[in-house]
Amino acid sequence: MKSLRSNSWFLLRQLAVRDLESKHKGTFGGVFWLVAQPLLMLAIYTLVFGLIFQPRWKGIESIWDYALILFLGKIVYIYVLESVGRAPSVIVAHTSYAKRTQFPLELLPYMTQATAVIGVVISLAVWLFFYVLIHRGMPAAQGLLIPILYLPLCLSSLGVSFLLASLGTYFRDVGQIVQPVLFSMMFLSPVFYPIAQSPRLMQPWLKLNPMSQVIEQSRSILYFDTPVDWQWWASQMLLGGVLLGVGWLWFRRTKSGFAEVL
Amino acid sequence: MTSVIQCANLGKAFPMGKRQPAEVLKHELLGGGTKYAQTFWALRHCDLTVREGEAVGIIGQNGSGKSTLLQMIAGVYPPSEGSLQVHGKIAALLELGSGFDPEYTGRQNVFMSGAVLGLSKQEIEARFDDIAAFADIGDFINQQVRTYSSGMFVRLAFSVAIHADARILIVDEALAVGDARFAAKCMRRISKLREDGVTLLFVSHDVSAVRALCDHAMWLHGGMTREFGDVPDVTARYSEYLFADETSDGETPAQAASGGPGDTGSLVGQVHPAEGPSTEEAVHAEKDAEKLLRSGILNHWGTRLGCVTGFRIEGAKGLDRVFEYGEDLHVSVELDIPDGIDNAGLSVAFAIKDLRGADLLVCATALEDPGLFVGQSGRTIVKFRFKNLLTEGKYYFAVAVEDRSEPAIHYFEYIEGVEYFASLSSAARFGVFNVPVSVELGE
Numbered sequence: 001m002k003s004l005r006s007n008s009w010f011l012l013r014q015l016a017v018r019d020l021e022s023k024h025k026g027t028f029g030g031v032f033w034l035v036a037q038p039l040l041m042l043a044i045y046t047l048v049f050g051l052i053f054q055p056r057w058k059g060i061e062s063i064w065d066y067a068l069i070l071f072l073g074k075i076v077y078i079y080v081l082e083s084v085g086r087a088p089s090v091i092v093a094h095t096s097y098a099k100r101t102q103f104p105l106e107l108l109p110y111m112t113q114a115t116a117v118i119g120v121v122i123s124l125a126v127w128l129f130f131y132v133l134i135h136r137g138m139p140a141a142q143g144l145l146i147p148i149l150y151l152p153l154c155l156s157s158l159g160v161s162f163l164l165a166s167l168g169t170y171f172r173d174v175g176q177i178v179q180p181v182l183f184s185m186m187f188l189s190p191v192f193y194p195i196a197q198s199p200r201l202m203q204p205w206l207k208l209n210p211m212s213q214v215i216e217q218s219r220s221i222l223y224f225d226t227p228v229d230w231q232w233w234a235s236q237m238l239l240g241g242v243l244l245g246v247g248w249l250w251f252r253r254t255k256s257g258f259a260e261v262l
Numbered sequence: 263m264t265s266v267i268q269c270a271n272l273g274k275a276f277p278m279g280k281r282q283p284a285e286v287l288k289h290e291l292l293g294g295g296t297k298y299a300q301t302f303w304a305l306r307h308c309d310l311t312v313r314e315g316e317a318v319g320i321i322g323q324n325g326s327g328k329s330t331l332l333q334m335i336a337g338v339y340p341p342s343e344g345s346l347q348v349h350g351k352i353a354a355l356l357e358l359g360s361g362f363d364p365e366y367t368g369r370q371n372v373f374m375s376g377a378v379l380g381l382s383k384q385e386i387e388a389r390f391d392d393i394a395a396f397a398d399i400g401d402f403i404n405q406q407v408r409t410y411s412s413g414m415f416v417r418l419a420f421s422v423a424i425h426a427d428a429r430i431l432i433v434d435e436a437l438a439v440g441d442a443r444f445a446a447k448c449m450r451r452i453s454k455l456r457e458d459g460v461t462l463l464f465v466s467h468d469v470s471a472v473r474a475l476c477d478h479a480m481w482l483h484g485g486m487t488r489e490f491g492d493v494p495d496v497t498a499r500y501s502e503y504l505f506a507d508e509t510s511d512g513e514t515p516a517q518a519a520s521g522g523p524g525d526t527g528s529l530v531g532q533v534h535p536a537e538g539p540s541t542e543e544a545v546h547a548e549k550d551a552e553k554l555l556r557s558g559i560l561n562h563w564g565t566r567l568g569c570v571t572g573f574r575i576e577g578a579k580g581l582d583r584v585f586e587y588g589e590d591l592h593v594s595v596e597l598d599i600p601d602g603i604d605n606a607g608l609s610v611a612f613a614i615k616d617l618r619g620a621d622l623l624v625c626a627t628a629l630e631d632p633g634l635f636v637g638q639s640g641r642t643i644v645k646f647r648f649k650n651l652l653t654e655g656k657y658y659f660a661v662a663v664e665d666r667s668e669p670a671i672h673y674f675e676y677i678e679g680v681e682y683f684a685s686l687s688s689a690a691r692f693g694v695f696n697v698p699v700s701v702e703l704g705e
Contacts, residue, residue, distance in 0.1 A: 011377040018363070018374065025365055096361060099338065103361075103378055170283040256340040257290040261283045 016114040038123040073191035082116035087161035088168025088175035109161040142221035155240025156210040162247030267312040271344035275301040304330040317462035319472030322482035353428030364408035379426035397421035502584035564675035572596030587687035593646040607667025652685040
């Protein structure tokens with residue numbers, strides 16, 4: 001059986017569109033929620049962290065900027081939640097494809113990946129809108145590197161998604177474990193603080209987290225005008241490549257048993 | 263012609279009970295032989311080569327491994343042993359519309375399932391009108407699928423599947439769902455696809471559909487290939503087997519009655535009052551055909567029970583209780599002419615009835631050859647010969663020994679359901695009983 005077919009892109013697009021739609025299917029707001037949700041989240045961040053907590057972030061004065069800085073980290077976390085967090089249930093949710101038809105199951109982790117990326121794009125657009133509103137000008141041109149900064153994380157999350165999609169099909173408990181693990185990952189990545197403020201001993205470990213590179217570096221180029229640490233990026237690319245390779249091989253090897261356990 | 267499907271020693275084992283997911287995972291990861299505590303071989307030692315453009319019918323009872331074979335060919339399950347090679351795009355109509363999402367419209371689902379079947383966007387757009395026209399569900403195509411009737415659902419799903427340009431079409435009982443008109447339309451379409459060189463794998467309980475569509479037939483029994491060959495031969499023997507299975511439950515008198523002359527005298531003794539309806543009303547009531555079949559002798563009465571000592575039916579082709587349309591049949595009734603009766607009025611009659619009890623053919627010696635038994639006494643065999651002109655279906659015999667010397671017929675013995683048989687036809691014949699008709703062109 002061929003794993004890649006000539007119409008895979010079309011099929012993936014159909015799946016991703018349907019996946020996006022299904023999130024808001026039956027709601028009155030419909031696709032409006034795709035944009036409204038990041039907006040609401042940004043509002044809550046501004047309120048809670050800007051007005052109530054008022055923590056200090058070196059070099060940041062305005063509460064609006066503080067909210068936007070936190071949001072840059074939160075976008076990354078939500079991306080991981082939407083891709084890796086959904087992976088354990090993605091095959092189970094498409095049982096009929098696994099059991100009955102000749103269907104390239106590899107596409108399902110790609111599908112969650114695609115919808116998560118679309119979420120990132122929308123959130124970044126919302127972020128940009130408010131940045132422009134506050135600063136009355138575009139962020140630094142370096143900001144165009146953002147997609148490249150995301151690349152290593154995309155590889156890692158796709159690789160882990162493949163692994164978890166398979167494991168979650170065999171063991172439904174995986175889905176239950178993944179949620180708290182991801183939640184702890186949020187605190188073990190610089191979503192709410194810069195790595196420089198964490199204990200020195202922890203810093204190398206925090207830097208290993210694939211989310212950290214994107215969060216730290218996107219803030220660096222957008223707010224602090226520091227150059228991209230390409231060495232960090234490259235090491236994360238390597239990690240991402242390894243995770244993707246392992247995850248993909250694992251998935252390929254184990255997918256023939258899905259029909260039996262579903 | 264190249265072979266598009268090649269199975270060699272193909273087998274699929276399922277564990278008895280459900281395997282633990284961890285075991286399945288270990289097996290997938292580390293490979294190795296199938297080592298379950300207890301396995302059930304749904305299919306084993308299956309060899310099948312299907313060449314391009316061929317149509318193979320797969321027949322067999324429930325649980326014979328038909329679906330397992332198709333699912334392996336369609337790529338749902340990996341084989342447990344043996345090798346399987348498939349060349350060409352498959353459209354498997356295994357469970358129609360299983361990929362349909364009820365929340366979406368028919369149109370959206372056509373695009374989605376078309377994509378699953380391997381079509382590109384342009385291809386689906388190009389043939390969308392054909393798909394909608396074939397499904398013939400009108401404006402419902404733009405409605406959510408959950409508003410569909412089950413018939414509309416199947417029609418749309420089938421329509422998408424046959425427009426997917428597959429070189430191999432796998433059809434599994436799918437046609438049984440739609441109404442008769444749509445089923446006929448599907449059959450025509452499948453025949454058309456066959457003319458275009460599409461390879462067909464067709465699974466059906468309906469022997470006549472297999473005969474109409476396929477060149478070869480494979481009879482699976484208990485996970486093994488029982489027979490493979492030309493459609494008429496295999497389907498005939500399969501029908502014969504099915505028929506024997508239906509009527510021989512060990513306790514049905516029909517089998518005992520068919521045992522031949524050696525069973526003389528046993529006939530009457532075999533009639534258990536508890537079995538089968540004992541009153542005529544019960545017999546004439548329209549009853550479930552299968553129930554009727556199982557009950558063997560339906561009705562047995564008369565003033566001289568036991569005078570019919572044997573009943574036999576043989577076809578020219580020698581199959582047991584399965585006869586082809588046009589086949590010569592011999593019915594022999596063995597009787598012990600009762601002492602002290604008027605032989606001039608004696609008549610032996612038989613009738614062929616359909617499963618609802620309607621007489622389709624009645625033949626009595628008193629009409630064909632009056633006075634046949636004059637001078638006869640004791641054990642006598644009467645032979646009837648005729649051509650089987652019954653269309654496909656199941657039928658049964660009634661036999662009677664009667665006295666026709668008076669206007670009111672007196673029955674010495676009447677046995678309804680003395681023997682059962684099936685008639686097969688390779689052509690699609692309608693009606694029930696076809697008397698010979700001559701055809702010529704007039705002015």
